[in-house]
Amino acid sequence: xxxxxxxxxxxxxxxxxxxxxxxxxxxxxxxxxxxxxxxxxxxxxxxxxxxxxxxxxxxxxxxxxxxxxxxxxxxxxxxxxxxxxxxxxxxxxxxxxxxxxxxxxxxxxxxxxxxxxxxxxxxxxxxxxxxxxxxxxxxxxxxxxxxxxxxxxxxxxxxxxxxxxxxxxxxxxxxxxxxxxxxxxxxxxxxxxxxxxxxxxxxxxxxxxxxxx
Numbered sequence: 564x565x566x567x568x569x570x571x572x573x574x575x576x577x578x579x580x581x582x583x584x585x586x587x588x589x590x591x592x593x594x595x596x597x598x599x600x601x602x603x604x605x606x607x608x609x610x611x612x613x614x615x616x617x618x619x620x621x622x623x624x625x626x627x628x629x630x631x632x633x634x635x636x637x638x639x640x641x642x643x644x645x646x647x648x649x650x651x652x653x654x655x656x657x658x659x660x661x662x663x664x665x666x667x668x669x670x671x672x673x674x675x676x677x678x679x680x681x682x683x684x685x686x687x688x689x690x691x692x693x694x695x696x697x698x699x700x701x702x703x704x705x706x707x708x709x710x711x712x713x714x715x716x717x718x719x720x721x722x723x724x725x726x727x728x729x730x731x732x733x734x735x736x737x738x739x740x741x742x743x744x745x746x747x748x749x750x751x752x753x754x755x756x757x758x759x760x761x762x763x764x765x766x767x768x769x770x771x772x773x774x775x776x
Contacts, residue, residue, distance in 0.1 A: 582666055596671040601771065603664040607709060608767050610660045611760045614653040614716065621646035621723055622753050628730075629743045636734040643730060647723045654716045661709050668702060698774060705763075705770040712763040715756045722749050 586596055624646045628639050675695050682688035726745055733741070 582670065586667070586670055596667055596674060597774070599667045600664065600671055601774070603660065603667055604705075604767050604771055607657065607660045607664055608764050610653065610657045611712065611764055614650070614657050615757055615760055617646075617650040617653040618716075618719060618753050618756060621650045622750060625723075625726065625742070625749060626746060629739060629746050636730070636739075640727070640730045640734060644727050647720075647727050650723060651720055654713075654720055657716070658713055661706075661713055664709075665706065668706075672699060672702075701770050701773050705766040708759075708763040708766040712756070712759040715759045719749070719752045719756050722752060 586599070589595070589599060621643075624643055628643055672695070675691075679688060679691050679695065682691065722745070726742055726749070729741060
């Protein structure tokens with residue numbers, strides 16, 4: 564029970580930017596940077612999967628909206644705006660989780676490099692150096708994929724926001740007509756986003772498999 568209380572208490576430090584204190588506190592109860600890295604890779608994957616669902620839901624709502632001839636445009640705007648806000652929140656969570664993963668990864672690799680200098684056995688030292696290079700290479704590949712997926716969310720969010728504003732500022736049938744032309748473009752952008760996120764998730768799975776060997 565005391566261990567759990569301590570873990571919960573030290574966990575709040577991550578939100579204050581005290582990363583070193585947080586990692587030190589976690590290690591004092593047997594949770595190391597490698598464990599935290601694995602958890603955060605999983606967090607990124609889960610948030611990307613959630614974001615995919617939110618963007619698909621926003622697209623579906625948009626598609627339903629532009630097909631309607633007679634509707635309560637104010638209610639339609641509110642529903643569409645809610646979908647946009649949900650997608651934005653999901654995108655922000657993806658970015659936050661990637662940043663947290665990057666933070667612990669930098670700390671882990673710095674620690675690994677420092678500990679390599681402590682080897683007296685040169686053979687073991689070379690083996691550890693090789694493992695570090697391989698792990699960092701695979702990590703960099705995964706992170707590049709994550710950042711690309713993160714970047715691909717921004718034009719989609721911008722397009723959703725533009726269409727939300729268009730509907731808000733013109734709550735009439737003409738607004739629906741104007742939005743119809745945007746649907747195909749947005750559909751293509753979201754398809755590209757989903758594919759990018761799927762590649763990122765695949766890279767995450769490969770990275771996790773490599774460090775668990």
